[in-house]
Amino acid sequence: MQVSDAADPFGTAALRDGLVAAWRSSPTRLREDIATETDLVRAGYRDRVLTELAQNAADAASRAGIPGTLRVWQVGTCLHIANTGAPLDETGVQALTALRASSKTGGVGRFGVGFTAVLAISDEVEVRSRTGAVRFSAAQTRDVLVEHGLIVPDGNVPTLRLAWPSATEPVAGSDTEVVLDVRSGIDAETLLDDFRREAIDLLLELPALQTIVIDDDEFVRTDRILESGLRELRIGDHCWWEHRGAVARWLVPVVDGVVRPVHDDVLRAPTRSDEELSLPALVVADVPMQPDRRRMLPGAPVDHLAQGYADFVAALPGDQRLHLVPTPGFARSEVDGRIREALFEELRRTRWLPAAGGGDDLAPDRATALTGLDDDLAEALDEVVPGLISPSLCSPRHAAALAAVDVHRIGLARVADLLAGHSREPAWWNRLYEALTPFVVDAVTAEELAALPVPLSDGRTVTGPRTTVLHDLGPLSLPWVRLVHPGAAHPLLSRLGAGTVTAEDLLGDPALAAAIDDVHHDPDEETAEDLADVVLTLVAKVPAGAVPRELGALLLRDADGELVPADELLLPNAPLEEVLVADSPFGTIDAALVEKYGAEPLRAIGVGWGFTVLRAELPTGPDHDLPDEDTWWQTVDTDPETLVAVRDLDLVDETRWGRALALLAAEPGTAATLTDRDGYTAWWLRNYAVLGDQPLGHLRYVDDADFEGLLDPCTHPDAGSFRACLAGTRIEDPDLAEILLDRLADLGRRPGPAAVVAVHTALAQCYAAGTIDLDGVILPAGVRSLAGTVVDAADALVADLPWFAAVIPADRLVAVGHAHAAALAELLDIAAASTVVSGEPAGHGRSTTWSREPEAVLAAVTVGLPLPTRPLVVHESLTVRCTGAITGDREVPWWVDASGAVHCTRSGLPGAIAGLSRSS
Structure with a gap:
């Protein structure tokens, strides 16, 4: 109508x-x-x-x-x-x-x-x-x-x-x-x-709206222009700073004058859309949107939104500007990624970073940041580091933002490099060290300043505090020490490795070793004597164990007046001289030096008296000039934390090892090295030291019964001190293995059954470990049986299963533990009994279970073993009918037939339980 x-x-x-x-x-x-x-x-x-x-x-x-x-x-x-x-x-x-x-x-x-x-x-x-x-x-x-x-x-x-x-x-x-x-x-x-x-x-x-009233709650926006040119917006207790560019409006929340980046918002076009953003500021812009204004039109441009963003950042207080650099990370949407890249491009090419000296703002590609920079250090580095940005932006929390806009970041190591070549007054260096002190918080930062220049008292400036000394050294002449200028001296240099004037530190200074080496190449007598005087004076002030072994190269006069390295000299009447070969390289030191400095400082730097002990912390290989050291390292599974070894063992006369061993056992320092069986000293003595006509490693300690009757006992009175240098229970030497094989076949030897079994076990272990190579071993024709006889290898049998031992005659049985039977049979080239002998019980027994037999239960409880689970047949007496390498009937205490059932006499039950536990 x-x-x-x-x-x-x-x-x-x-x-x-x-x-x-x-x-x-x-x-x-x-x-x-x-x-x-x-x-x-x-x-x-x-x-x-x-x-x-x-x-x-x-x-x-x-x-x-x-x-x-x-x-x-x-x-x-x-x-x-x-x-x-x-x-x-x-x-x-x-x-x-x-x-x-x-x-x-x-x-x-x-x-x-x-x-x-x-x-x-x-x-x-x-x-x-x-x-x-x-x-x-x-x-x-x-x-x-x-x-x-x-x-x-x-x-x-x-x-x-x-x-x-x-x-x-x-x-x-x-x-x-x-x-x-x-x-x-x-x-x-x-x-x-x-x-x-x-x-x-x-x-x-919506700038056109100023007031929104929801029931009785009124929200009113007020704004004012700040001195920075930004607009301050307030709604109730909330505050924002706004930058109005030609294309977009940018806003960031502010609390108590400090911006609070948002990082999680959406594009506002102008009201909230569904395009997620990860920008630090809100962006409001008129951009082409789909009809429902939730998404942008595909392909719509957004790069232009970044125009003028750097002006927004530059208008912020200097210490807050990095808050508006987008946080590196994955974009939340395609639009976010495009805007972020445009913002980074805008920020990278525009001047907005405040300079450390308060000058014009810097563009990121011309700026340098030193993490942790403060005002004092910035002032000290004003003319040293170009383009240094304000200290307020150099905290670690800003590192990601600086990296995102390609600011060149440097560390303390680069600062040290940039300082090289600068000539300044000592007081300036002192102020610089003071400013650097808060930065040196750990070993890593200290290492970064390893190349820091240091002015010296002689007017030179050297690289690296580690080569310098801070304090007055008194009347000593120290040609290898670099003294820091007193006007520049600062505790920081000590933290960075500058030496102190303790005698121990000076003796360990690499510069001293270099000075000694220089004297070697140009042996000026006066220089050598001055250096020796300083070193020996310092050595007298430190414990002998703290003296570096490199000081053994110090040149001293020998009895003939020649300059000779200290570790190639002996004290007068040194006991070591008695045991060395006639053409040993050792000379005798000038007696006047002994009188002037005393024997102890001379011994501490390597002048010999007895054997010298070398001590090296955290060694990594055979680089200690020890005889045959490379061969010993091949026996070491892991590098020792400390290498402690006796030097010059290869210079001992072969006929004087009795006296040499007594000398080694008498000195606490050398005696300690004799107790470490796996250490270098005990290893070398086992292989190369000779008593009589036998290496120490082929002799046994008199109380060791494992190889009794096969290896001769060591009769040296100090044998207890070097027991680790004698043969033990293991066979580590292929030569020792061959000797034992030969002596087992030697009828002149009378080893007992226990020793025979022990040797066979050690040989089997040695062979399984690869110590013995069959290609290089000539096996004797005979092998030692459990009865002590030497039997032809073709007739000998190894009881590889425990029940076979009862049917093998003792004069044919080569006994060894079940675990080593296969290795021993292969080593000796003899048959394993189970491969050449068969046996079945004769007669019938009573089928039962282990748990029903009192003797079995008692035996298991006594020896602490579980009851077997195999079928059990008990016989009044047990005879096994053997075929193969052994024939005939044999009476045995127990047996396992081909089906796995166990046959036992009552008295054989304990043995069966023990034997089955070993063979399982």
Whole structure:
């Protein structure tokens, strides 16, 4: 039905008639309109009621040129949203009823498809304005459709397509009011709480809006221009700094004058979209968006948003500028990644980093950062490190941001390099050391300053504190020491390795070794005597064990007046001289030196008396000039923490080893090396020292019975002190293995059964370990049996299973533990009994179980072994019928037949339990 223009100022009747006619002529269009409106409500404009209405309010305020106000309140079931600004017009009404068109010709939104968001909470909507009012009703729309015979799919209707005029005016003080009759089941209070949370964001995003009132809660935005040129925005207790560029607005929260980067937000175009961002500041910009304004149009440009961002950063206080550098990491979206890259490019090529000296800002590609830089060090390095940025930006927490914009970062090592070649007054160096002191917190930072220049008292500047000495050295002449200039002296140099004047430190200084080496190459007598005097004076002040072995190269005069290294000299009447070969390289020291310095300092630097002990911490290989050291290292599984070894053992006369061993045992230092069986000294003596005509390693200690009758006992009176240098229970030497094989076959030797078994076991272990190579061994024709006889190898048998021992005659049995039987049989080239002998019990016994036999239970408890699980047959007497290499009947205490069953006499039960436990 038509109404007058006065009752229908926006011509809604004509709009309705046109739409109904279109639907009647094309039901498909009706279904499309229903589907489109439904999609917009459920997807594109879900949860955007206040956002869309606020955009309309901001547009109205902008058109009217006034600060906009938006008010929201609840009356009964209705929500009222009122705003100031340009009122509703006919074009706006047409936009409200259109699903695919908007009246927007400028601003941020003007009654377009976004208004569809109201349908998320209401089916009855009224828009009241000073120029007229319209209402939308799902129920009334449905009635119209029914009236015209149009089928409504699923009961849905296009609520916002048909508008009806209304005579209701907006609330006083507003120009437009939207009234939403909230659908049943929706909590209006919850909606208002959501609106309160959105209010602050909307005031930031929509500059045309100045005030939003939600019920009794008022949100007002105020702003002022700061001296930096930034705009300060405040909403209640919240504060932001804003930079308005030509393309985008950038905002960052501020608390007590300090920016608080956000890092987790979305693109605001101008209101919140679904494009996630990881930028440190909020960005508000007019960019091409899809109709629902949730996503950008594919391919839409965003790089231009970064224009002027560096100006925003440069306007911040210097110590806060890095807060606005995006944190390195993965982008949250494609848009985020593109904007981030554009921001990095903008920041890298623009001057915004404050310089350490307070000069012009620096571009990152021309800037240098020293982590932890403070004002004192910055002042000291002012003319040394070019492009140094402000200390406030050099803390470790800024390292990632500096790296992201390609600021060149340096460490203390680079600072030390840059200081090289600078000539300054000692006091300047002292101030520099003071400024560097807080940076040296551990060994790593100290190492970085290893090349720090140090001014010396003689006017030179040297590289590295480690080569210098800090304190007054008294009357000593120290040609190898570099003295720090007293005006530059600072405790930091000591922490960086500068020497102190303790005698021990001086003697260990590499420069001393270098000075000694220089004298060797140019043996000036006066220089050599001066150096010897200083060294021996210092040596007298330290424990003998603290004297570096390198000092043995110090040149001293011998009895003939020649300059000779100290470790090639002996004290007069030294006991060591008695045991050395006639052509040993040792000379005798000048007696005047002994009288002047005493014997102990001379012995400490290597002048011989007895044998000398070498001590090396954390050795890594055969580089200690010990005889045959490389061969010993091949026997070492892991490097020892400390190498302690007797030197010059290869210089002992072979006929004087008795006296040499006594000398080694008499001195505590050398005696300690004799007890470490795996150590170098005991190893060397076992292999090379000779008593009589036999190496020490081929003699046994008199109380060791394992090899009794096969190896001769050592009769030296000090044998107990060097027991580790004699043969033990292991065979570590292939030569010893061959000797034992030969002596086992020697009828002149009378080893007992225990010794024979012990030797066979050691040989089997030795062979299994690879110590014996069969290709290089000539086996004797005979082998030693358990009876002590020497039997032809072809007739000998190894009892590889314990029950076979009872059927093998003792004069053919080569006994060894079951675990070593296979290795021994292979080594001696003799047969394993189980491969050449077969046997089965003769007669019948009583089948039973182990747990039923008292003797078995008692035996197991006594020896602490579990009862076997094999089948058990008990015999009054047990005879085994043997075939193969051994034939005939043999009476045995127990046997295991081919099926695995155990046959025993009662007395054989304990032996069977023990034997089965070894063979299992």
